[in-house]
Amino acid sequence: MTDDLPADPPPEPAPRSGGPDELRALAAPRRLSVDDHMFTAPALPGTFRLQLFTAPGTRPVAVATQIAGAEGMSLMNGVERFTGEVWERHCPDQDLPPVWVERQLEPQGALKETRFRRVVFAGADRYRPRGPRWSVITPEELQDLVGATVATDRGVGYVPRAVEPEPRLVFTECAVVRLARPRPFRESACMPAGVPWWQRWTRQVLPRRGDARSCCWYHGGDWHAVNAMALELLERASAQSVEPDNMEEFATAHAAAAAATRWETEALASLFSVANAIQPASQTGYINGQHRAQAMLEAGVQRTVVLHHVDQT
Known part of the structure; x- marks a missing residue:
């Protein structure tokens, strides 16, 4: 008789997407496997610094850093295609896109603050994430997520665009x-x-x-x-x-x-x-x-x- 067996405990709710519970679930020690100071994607007029942190059995974390207004297409406008390119190029065997964190370096004195922002996608087909939503992630939360040191600057490998006659x-x-x-x-x-x-x-x-x-x-x-x-x-x-x-x-x-x-x-x-x-x-x-x-x-x-x-x- 199975009636006397204890009932199965109710399943625990999934961590809220993009919330602190999910960040804790994703946190793990990782190592910096890619540090590309001039990452770009074909047919996309934009560059940024890509730091990719990986470890066996964990979801990769990509940190994209860009100078606002100086590198072509912005991280926000190109986030789906930039993320898809990193996913396909550096972690093609993953079922989900890398955890995406971006940092837009604003000019000194700008009204907008320079912050890390986590991007959570509503869904993804193969190498095509969609439905991005942004939220602020603190340096401490990012450190816990990655388990390694994350550079906050553009890096010495940054090459400014050639100076053209400005309109x-x-x-x-x-x-x-x-x-x-x-x-x-x-x-x-x-x-x-x-x-x-x-x-x-x-x-x-x-x-x-x-x-x-x-x-x-x-x-x-x-x-x-x-x-x-x-x-x-x-x-x-x-x-x-x-x-x-x-x-x-x-x-x-x-x-x-x-x-x-x-x-x-x-x-x-x-x-x-x-x-x-x-x-x-x-x-x-x-x-x-x-x-x-x-x-x-x-x-x-x-x-x-x-x-x-x-x-x-």
Whole structure:
């Protein structure tokens, strides 16, 4: 009779993906098996330092370090393809992609902080991870995860890109309704691809105000208020001959004087950052900024600020 046998204990819940329990489950002593100071992938215009930590029977941990705005495609924009390339090239027998940690080195004085960030993917086909989500991982947590020393700098093997004639940067006012149709990615729950023409014109007549939501950063505040500050700031900067490279700092000071919220300050600074501004492109629609453009179109914002690169002649 099996009725007298003790019941099997209930299965323990799986560690929450990306949480501290999962990090502890993944932690193990590893060794640095790859330290490529100029890792790049075919057809991807971006470089970074790759530190890959491995040990038998453990999942590899990849730490990618890049200088923001100086190495082509950013770690964030290329994370799926960069991770897939490292997976295929250095650990092709693994069923899952390497644990991915990235560090974007921001310029001194930038509003954004330089931090390690763990990327957790929603799923992966062979060498094709998808659905990335970012969270901060502390140096102590990373040390425990890897079980070895992780370099925090770009490394002596970094080779700066060849100096090319730099285009002239120009911030200009732009009608939001005339921006290309956004095709945002990674925020499918709250940003289905694109905004049809009828909806963008409807929102111009019936704008949404005060519609902050918690679904993502892009919907987290009032773009009407931010762009009102941006247009005023653009006019003041022109009168004071502020250089484009100094506009982000100028915007941050303006936001502080206006007692703006933290979100409004970040949003305003993003519009005047030469690395993160909305940049239309004739061929692809956007070099940067399509998530912000989508959020503005949904809210019915009429005018914003964009960045153009004008070739020197």
